[in-house]
Amino acid sequence: MTYLADDARYDAMTYRRTGRSGLDLPLLSLGLWQNFGDRSPLDTQRAVIRRAFDAGITHIDLANNYGPPYGSAERNFGRILREDLAPYRDELVISTKAGYDMWPGPYGQGGGSRKYLLASLDQSLARMGLDYVDIFYSHRFDPTTPLEETMGALDTAVRSGKALYAGISSYSPADTRRAAAILADLGTPLLIHQPSYSMLNRWIETEGLLDAVEELGVGVIAFSPLAQGMLTGKYLGGVPDDSRAATGTSLAPTLLTEQALTHIRALDAMARDRGQTLAQMALAWALRDTRVTSLVMGARNLEQLEQNLGALANLEFSDEELAAIDQHAVD
Ligand code: NDP
Numbered sequence: 565m566t567y568l569a570d571d572a573r574y575d576a577m578t579y580r581r582t583g584r585s586g587l588d589l590p591l592l593s594l595g596l597w598q599n600f601g602d603r604s605p606l607d608t609q610r611a612v613i614r615r616a617f618d619a620g621i622t623h624i625d626l627a628n629n630y631g632p633p634y635g636s637a638e639r640n641f642g643r644i645l646r647e648d649l650a651p652y653r654d655e656l657v658i659s660t661k662a663g664y665d666m667w668p669g670p671y672g673q674g675g676g677s678r679k680y681l682l683a684s685l686d687q688s689l690a691r692m693g694l695d696y697v698d699i700f701y702s703h704r705f706d707p708t709t710p711l712e713e714t715m716g717a718l719d720t721a722v723r724s725g726k727a728l729y730a731g732i733s734s735y736s737p738a739d740t741r742r743a744a745a746i747l748a749d750l751g752t753p754l755l756i757h758q759p760s761y762s763m764l765n766r767w768i769e770t771e772g773l774l775d776a777v778e779e780l781g782v783g784v785i786a787f788s789p790l791a792q793g794m795l796t797g798k799y800l801g802g803v804p805d806d807s808r809a810a811t812g813t814s815l816a817p818t819l820l821t822e823q824a825l826t827h828i829r830a831l832d833a834m835a836r837d838r839g840q841t842l843a844q845m846a847l848a849w850a851l852r853d854t855r856v857t858s859l860v861m862g863a864r865n866l867e868q869l870e871q872n873l874g875a876l877a878n879l880e881f882s883d884e885e886l887a888a889i890d891q892h893a894v895d
Contacts, residue, residue: 567614567647567648567649569617569618569652569655570618572618573617573618573619573620574620575620576619576620576873576876577590577591577592577619577620577621577622577876578590578591578876579591579620579622580783580854580857580858581783581857582755582756582783582857582858583755583756583777583780583781583782583783583784583857584781584782585729585753585755585781585783587657587698587729587755587783589622589623589657589783589785589857589858590620590621590622590623590858591851591858591859591876591879592621592847592858592859592861592872592873592875592876593621593623593624593625593785593858593859593860593861594612594613594616594621594623594624594625594860594861594862594863594869595625595626595787595860595861595862596624596625596626596630596637596641597627597630597637597862598630598808598812598814598862598864599612599862599863599864600630600631600636600637600640600641601630601631601632601633601636601637601640602631602632602633602636602640603632604864606640606643606644608864608865608866609640609641609644610644610647610648611866612863612865612866612869613641613644613648613649614648615866615869615870616863616869617649617652617655617656619869619873622655622656622657623656623657623658623659623858623860624641624656624657624658624659625659625758625785625787625860626638626641626658626659626660626661626688626692627660627661627662627663627664627701627703628660628661628662628664628666628684628687628688629664629665629666634666634667635666635687635691638660638688638691638692639691639692641692642691642692642693642694645658645692645693645694646693656698657698657699658692658694658697658698658699659697659698659699659700659701659731660685660688660692660697660699660700660701661700661701661702661703661731661733661758662674662680662681662684662685662688662700662701662702662703663675663676663701663702663703663704663706663733664703664704666680666684666687671683672684674703674704674706675706675708675709676702676704676705676706676709676711676713676714676717677706677709677713677714677717678713678714678716678717678720681702681714681717681718681721682717682720682721685697685700685721685726685727686726689726695725695726696725696726696727696728697726697727697728698727698728698729699727699728699729699730699731699755699756700718700721700722700726700727700729700730700731701730701731701732701733701758702714702715702717702718702731702732702733702735702743703733703734704733704734704735705732705734705735705736705739711739711742711743711746712746714743715730715743715746715747715750716746716750718730718731718747718752719747719750719751719752722752723752729755729756730747730752730753730754730755731754731755731756731757731758732754732756732757732758733757733758733759733787734758734759734760735757736771736773737771737772737773737775737776740754740757740773740776740777740780740782741776741780744780744782753781754780754782755782755783756782756783756784756785756857757773757777757782757783757784757785758784758785758786758787758860759773759784759786759787760786760787760788761784761786761787761788761789761850761856762786762788762789762790762791762795762846762850763791763795763831763846763849763850763889763892763893764791764794764795764824764827764893764894764895765788765791765895766893766894766895767895768784768786769853770895774853774855774856777855778855783857783858784855784856784857785856785857785858785859785860786850786856786858786859786860787859787860788862789846789847789850789859789860789861790843790846790847790861790862790872791846792808792814792815792862793807793808793809793815793862794815794819794820794824794828795828795831795842795843795846796841796842796843796846797828797832797835797841797842797843799820799825799828800825800828800829800832803817803820827892827893827894828842828892830891830892831845831846831889831892831893834885834888834889834892838878838885839878840874840875840878841871841874843868843871843872843875844871844872844874844875844877844878845875847859847861847872847875848875848876848878848879848881849881849889849893851875851879852879852881852886
């Protein structure tokens with residue numbers, strides 16, 4: 565059936581400005597890392613993307629190798645874009661990245677070479693059927709490639725019109741400062757940093773990344789804010805058969821230690837006291853510092869998406885709540 569976006573799609577979402585740029589992002593963005601490959605039903609993918617857009621989620625986050633198999637998330641998204649969202653292209657911020665292994669041989673094995681980044685961007689555009697992406701990221705810092713080369717590739721991507729903005733992911737505070745300085749010299753500002761961040765992973769606070777981006781005027785979009793599902797309460801009664809810990813490779817069941825589960829159980833109880841699910845509290849918590857522009861969360865189905873959208877109903881925390889959460893929100 566032809567898709568018509570909900571007229572009320574901008575009523576409930578809040579948008580934050582990305583660093584010192586002109587670009588607003590929704591508090592919640594949708595990431596297509598694990599649930600949009602060829603093993604995930606296309607009907608479910610379509611339903612999740614439609615509902616996300618209808619709820620004001622204007623930002624979709626991809627990378628060259630999302631799937632599985634590699635490239636399939638971009639291909640499937642390209643199809644849904646063509647069939648459903650094409651009239652709304654200017655209402656969307658679409659991101660992709662290159663940095664991890666993608667194709668055989670020395671030029672597709674990841675890293676930060678100009679050869680790899682620019683070829684990968686062309687491939688991503690072809691898979692999605694796009695003329696440009698909104699944000700193109702260096703997916704990870706590559707210590708074997710001069711940072712000038714990697715940032716030069718991002719600058720070329722922007723100057724060629726194939727990307728509107730440049731981003732970096734998982735760079736240390738020091739490398740972020742260097743990257744921002746190189747890009748500034750080239751005349752292409754660094755828009756955004758995409759680090760991991762959740763109640764179980766607070767490195768951006770403790771290692772000074774939030775301070776660095778604030779100083780540089782760079783936005784932050786935090787990935788895996790639910791710690792890949794650990795912060796949803798779904799593992800409190802064991803490992804469900806259809807969960808990422810059971811079916812995927814990125815969330816090792818060994819992470820679900822008794823100590824981790826003790827913290828998660830305590831956080832779950834606090835969430836209930838707030839009238840939220842643990843997933844909702846974990847998302848609200850990760851948004852409490854306004855230097856965090858947006859969160860890029862995953863949702864495998866409509867129920868998860870719907871629940872996660874509910875986080876927006878209560879984003880406030882008292883000092884007492886934050887202090888109590890700190891006892892259990894630990895790395
Ligand atoms: P999350 O921490 O949000 O985990 C999402 C997973 O948690 C879902 O796939 C689902 O897993 C489970 N889940 C989500 N909501 C609920 C719910 N309400 N109830 C129960 N379970 C739930 O993020 P991801 O790890 O998926 O990462 C999000 C995005 O971040 C990626 O899609 C990608 O765009 C980006 N990313 C970027 C990286 C980078 O290097 N820059 C690295 C990793 C991710 P299940 O299958 O178990 O149901």
